[in-house]
Amino acid sequence: MKVLVIGAGNMGLTYSEGMADSVLLGKQKLRIFDTDPKKIESLRATQKFDVYTSLDDALPKSDIVFLAVKPYHSEDLFKDMKPLINDEQIFVSLMAGVNIETIQKELGIQKVIRTMPNLPAKVGKGVTSYTEANAVSRVELLMIRQLLDTTGTSIHVTSEKFIDASTGISGSGPAYVFYFMQSMLEAAQKMGFSDYDSKILVSNTFEGAIELFNQSNISPERWIDKVASKGGTTQAAIDSMEDNNVKQLIQDAAYAAFDRAVELGKDK
Numbered sequence: 001m002k003v004l005v006i007g008a009g010n011m012g013l014t015y016s017e018g019m020a021d022s023v024l025l026g027k028q029k030l031r032i033f034d035t036d037p038k039k040i041e042s043l044r045a046t047q048k049f050d051v052y053t054s055l056d057d058a059l060p061k062s063d064i065v066f067l068a069v070k071p072y073h074s075e076d077l078f079k080d081m082k083p084l085i086n087d088e089q090i091f092v093s094l095m096a097g098v099n100i101e102t103i104q105k106e107l108g109i110q111k112v113i114r115t116m117p118n119l120p121a122k123v124g125k126g127v128t129s130y131t132e133a134n135a136v137s138r139v140e141l142l143m144i145r146q147l148l149d150t151t152g153t154s155i156h157v158t159s160e161k162f163i164d165a166s167t168g169i170s171g172s173g174p175a176y177v178f179y180f181m182q183s184m185l186e187a188a189q190k191m192g193f194s195d196y197d198s199k200i201l202v203s204n205t206f207e208g209a210i211e212l213f214n215q216s217n218i219s220p221e222r223w224i225d226k227v228a229s230k231g232g233t234t235q236a237a238i239d240s241m242e243d244n245n246v247k248q249l250i251q252d253a254a255y256a257a258f259d260r261a262v263e264l265g266k267d268k
């Protein structure tokens, strides 16, 4: 089995590393293709990957093809790919808002799996949702799931609606967490902490809270109750967030990403 990853950016490279380091695949079975000469040079320097500079060489003999370019590069890529592919190959898209039907039509093939990964895959803590076209068999789906799991964990969803929805929660989600972190960092700095101390205070607070959440069956709402004393400091902070409708604003943001994913799909 040969796997080709097209696009060695944040996501493509992360998946390549996950799969190359796994017992399931290993680096002998993994190929990478990118159009950026600088990227190719740096990939070659790692001596970790089988790097290709032409689709003619890489594509026809690959069994599974990961599509990891930006959505707006997909149209040109599909045109280049079309003469080089066949119906037996499985195409796994990591691209936001590019529908299965579009991929099938543009490439003239049937076996497509659409996924929504996220950036913590870089440290083996990614979560990827995925769904498949009818032409993909259960065995093929299981094999792809094992490849996806080399970067963390995955969840199977029953329709593309949930791929777009998970884009709003987990795909874009790390950016919401970083936004919250940045806000806390800036508050700490304003209070007079050094950059170093601000980072320690904020990162340990996030890490500790996540650990508590993961090691229990307690909802975040109940954890808030454990931090907040009546009439105390935490209550003052939570009241301020409630007065400013922060919960609703975060939900609006998640829906904005979801809607944008749906919209990207319609643009095609």
Ligand SMILES: NC(=O)C1=CN([C@@H]2O[C@H](COP(=O)(O)OP(=O)(O)OC[C@H]3O[C@@H](n4cnc5c(N)ncnc54)[C@H](O)[C@@H]3O)[C@@H](O)[C@H]2O)C=CC1
Pocket (backbone or CB within 6 Å): 006, 007, 008, 009, 010, 011, 012, 033, 034, 035, 036, 039, 068, 069, 070, 071, 073, 076, 077, 094, 095, 096, 116, 117, 118, 119, 171, 172
């Ligand atoms: N960055 C993220 O957190 C997430 C990204 N995604 C999806 O992953 C996809 C890739 O995103 P990133 O990795 O962040 O982008 P990126 O910009 O880091 O990487 C894209 C790579 O594709 C290469 N490329 C462009 N056109 C190409 C072509 N025709 N053939 C081969 N390579 C080509 C570029 O040189 C670049 O190395 C996007 O479609 C995005 O929607 C999904 C979930 C999370």
Ligand SMILES: O=C(O)[C@@H]1CCC=N1
Pocket (backbone or CB within 6 Å): 096, 167, 171, 172
């Ligand atoms: O912002 C984007 O479009 C991609 C999809 C999810 C995360 N990054």
